Amino acid sequence: VRESELLKHIYGRSADLRGEFPRVVVGPGDDCAVVDAAGPLLLKVDQLVEGRHFRADMPLDRIAHKAVARAVSDIAAMGGRPLAALAGATLPHDYPHADALFDAMAGAARRLHAPLVGGDITALGDGQPGPLALSISVIGTPHAARGPVLRSTAQIGDGVYVTGEVGGSFDAATGLGHHCTFEPRVEAAAALCDLLGPRLHAMIDVSDGVGIDAGRIAAASGRRLVLDASTFPLRVGVPGLDWRRACGDGEDYELLFTAAGEVPAMIAGVRVTRIGVVEAGAGCVARVEGREVDIGSRGWDH
């Protein structure tokens, strides 16, 4: 892999970015990209590392999609919309698919409204082993009226809700599944901000599992989240999936939020399920057949 040739390929492919994304003033190719912004911005970096977040045999378009979509999901979890993305890549020595991988990342980034405006490529040397590793930084804008929706602002009496379905996102037989095909909940998050406004109190995306991520809202807010395990919207078509597994599987990339007052059962075409309530106290538990089970640390630490 000649990094300079790869970069030339990338610059050429990006020449028309400005037409589609008017806030991209200067795309890839200069010392920095220039994007136009006004007011507060959201910033997020997420990595995707072979052997850790994907198997080496995962199709390139899935790797690319997952890499960008993970960071965009965090922008959605603040109630925001993506504006632009940067990609860093460390490539194994003589990696044969660099052009195709970067094309796939650029395509995924456009589809997800986070155009790639810059990147840095490092090819490992001969005899220097190492995994394919991608680092995606996304900047976004919060909802203009609601502002950024934090984890730390859950209120006593709030309902706890989750979009879509949870659990079974990774198919062990194929290495594929929801974890590499999900669409970040940007539209649903924007619609929640539109509809609920200041009643939307706290939000997170479910990356490490309903248990650990609900526990994060509880810890950041200084409240206790009490979930009803029987209400979890389990992913349809996953054999043997129960609430315990759904709690800890992770990589659902759904919105988990707390809100006061009425919340609709569908938002922007996505199902919304009430799964619990915010109380005074600390930690996160699931109520199951009259018992309370601590689930605040039940998840996969990605």
Add this chain to the structure above:
Amino acid sequence: VRESELLKHIYGRSADLRGEFPRVVVGPGDDCAVVDAAGPLLLKVDQLVEGRHFRADMPLDRIAHKAVARAVSDIAAMGGRPLAALAGATLPHDYPHADALFDAMAGAARRLHAPLVGGDITALGDGQPGPLALSISVIGTPHAARGPVLRSTAQIGDGVYVTGEVGGSFDAATGLGHHCTFEPRVEAAAALCDLLGPRLHAMIDVSDGVGIDAGRIAAASGRRLVLDASTFPLRVGVPGLDWRRACGDGEDYELLFTAAGEVPAMIAGVRVTRIGVVEAGAGCVARVEGREVDIGSRGWDH
């Protein structure tokens, strides 16, 4: 390395960021950071990979400084100032210095006025070899009056200038040297924008060598850069350093710019040397004892 414990350590250390950097609205710990911005922003990602950009025995504070300073140098090369940074890190299995490395990166980022507002850590698994790899994204603001200084706007008749000294940035005996101690030319770049305004036509930072980087301005601007090799400000104290080596050594992280009219010999305490002129045509050559040598591809492709 438990990533969750490392992150807890990082969040704790960042709790006071907002006092020092009022534009950091939300620091590390939520789905995204929130920074306040208005108008255009500069975006840059740079990676630092063990074995490629530094030796494994380089002190942690030098690794950390170089990682952040490289990206900040690109912000300076647009005439801008840094606003905030994100760090991604892939750590070898059981890497023992994670806390110290992240403390050093946070310290370097503060000193360079690019506070770390988010990060992502991936620890490689047992039996999964790979280098320590850092990915730093920096966002910045362009000079309010001059706007972003691009590579593509050199004009015929401009002088070509470089700040500081060039060549010999890497000491092969120790692996250390200027390449890991340099201060990004943020103040000098801002002063050039203040002083020259629209007469400052094009700028780049010298990362891959005077030859290749001057060639980049030439290519982006559709002009020819003609440099006088006898004027290169060679780094003092580097045995055997001549113009040819200085041309290709790279990692000087100095400003190389083109400007019309008078340019002072010192700016913000930094020496400025006129090393050439912009002509019609294409490519980049050095004039040496009456001959012309093509230097547009003479550099290290990092």
